[in-house]
Amino acid sequence: MPRDFQDVSLASLELFCLAAELESFTAAAHQAALTPAAVSRAIGRLEDRLQVRLFVRTTRRVRLTEAGRAYHVQCQQALGQLAEAERQLSGHQVEPAGLVRISAPTTFGHHCLLPALPAFRARYPQVRVDVQLSNRNIDFTADGFDLAVRGREQADSGLIARRLLDAELVVVATPDYLRRHGEPETVDDLQHHDCIQFILPSSGQRVPWRLRVGGVERDVATTGGCTCTDDILGVVTLAQAGAGLAQVYRFTVEQALARGGLVEVMQAYGGASRPFSLIHPSNRHMPLRVRVLADFLAAWLRDRARDGSRPHAPD
Incomplete structure (x- = not known):
């Protein structure tokens, strides 16, 4: 495939990223020891090459266009990979440093991920972690994430999944609810109870309960x-308020x-679980700062499972 080498250097890409982060050509010029005009010319060469506008310019600041935001994510990843490649080739094993962005479901985030971060930061103080707690699917490239934790099996073949834990499911209710409505003993009994429903954001469908039958x-x-x-x-909050029966992860209750x-019921049908996995794109190099967070989280969860103490969030 023929390559079109034009007058766009790595320095131009670095200036573009710097201006995007500072939202100012002047501030980027000051930090890079250049003139604002030199920064503007470098950005202009990029825009001419790409045939797209990267910034919306005003008298006070500049901000990325939609195309500029997507390009910024890609440039950051590419520059990070080049920097790490240079470190590896030069034989310098540096301390992991930089920003890691990770998305996780609220359940896993509050009870497993966030409690692990103080110990991680104590070991790797130069690594900053930006956590998004959300149950919605993400686009790694467009949203700029390095890692994501997701429940259920991943169908996307472009993602690599690393199993972190199999989370046990339990059916619970308050003692008061059970006094008023009785305790279900069979699967058929559930139809006579108020069972709190969770709607899966990705599909808009009710999540069925998972039970071990026979x-x-x-x-x-x-x-x-x-x-x-x-x-x-x-769902946990509703159950604790006495709204009905709920099936939730054991570590949340x-x-x-x-x-x-809360009281656990339907124990004869217990033991079912759903997996949580750490995922990342298969076609993307994993920088050291991302790799150490992935390894630390897996080890942290494994150690607690071995000790018999499941991760949980404080009251």
Whole structure:
């Protein structure tokens, strides 16, 4: 494939990233020890080459266009990969440093990821971590993430998944709800109960309950008067308020179960689980700062499983 080498250098890409981060050609020029005109010319050469406008310019500041934002993400990744390649070739094993952006579901985030970060930062103080807690799917390139934690199996073949844990599911309710409505003992009993529903953001569909029936895990449809969309921790809150039965991850209600605020039911059908995996694009080099966070999180969860103490968030 023929290559079109034009007058665009790595320095121009670095100036573009600097101006994008500072939202100012003048501030970028000052930090790079150049004139604002030199920065403007470098950005202009990029725009001419790409045939697209990267910035919207005003008298006070500059901001990226939609195309500029997408290009900025790609440039940051490319420059980071080049810098790491140089370090590896020169034989310098430097301390991991820089920003890692990770997206995680609210359940995993509050109970597993966020509690691990103080220990991670103590070990790697030069690595900064930006966490997005959301149950919605992300676009790694457009949204600028390095890693994501997601439940359920991943169908995208362009992603590499690393299993972190199999989260046990439990059915719970308050003692008061069970006094008023009785305790379900069979799967058929569930149709006579108010079962709190969670709506999966990616599909808009109700998530079926997962029970072990006759030694085999299967999905069971339930009904109820309360639904919660996007944040499954809302299901936990509804259950604690006495709204009905709920199926949730055990690690989200362990403390409530220990205190007696919630009671586990349907234990004869328990033992089902859903996986949480750490995912990242298969076609992207993983910088050292990203790799150490991935390895640390996997080890942190493994150590707690070995000790018999599941991760949990503080009250």
